[in-house]
Amino acid sequence: xxxxxTIRLGPLAGPMAAYCEKHGTTPSDAIRLxxxxxxxxxAPEMTPGNPDIGEQAQAGAKARWKKRQTVKK
Numbered sequence: 001x002x003x004x005x006t007i008r009l010g011p012l013a014g015p016m017a018a019y020c021e022k023h024g025t026t027p028s029d030a031i032r033l034x035x036x037x038x039x040x041x042x043a044p045e046m047t048p049g050n051p052d053i054g055e056q057a058q059a060g061a062k063a064r065w066k067k068r069q070t071v072k073k
Contacts, residue, residue: 007031 036043
């Protein structure tokens with residue numbers, strides 16, 4: 001199971017933006033807080049940035065290498 005989801009806020013986008021601005025938080029942090037309250041668990045601390053950036057960089061480099069190998073033939 002992945003730890004990421006995509007949601008469409010629809011008409012909640014405006015109130016979400018206002019909440020984040022007022023509280024100095026991000027939509028991700030606000031959603032994690034709301035979900036943790038719904039589930040009655042502690043909201044997790046998340047490190048800033050993309051934790052998968054190393055894997056993504058390696059995958060991109062591998063794809064570029066494969067493309068160059070295909071073009072050379």
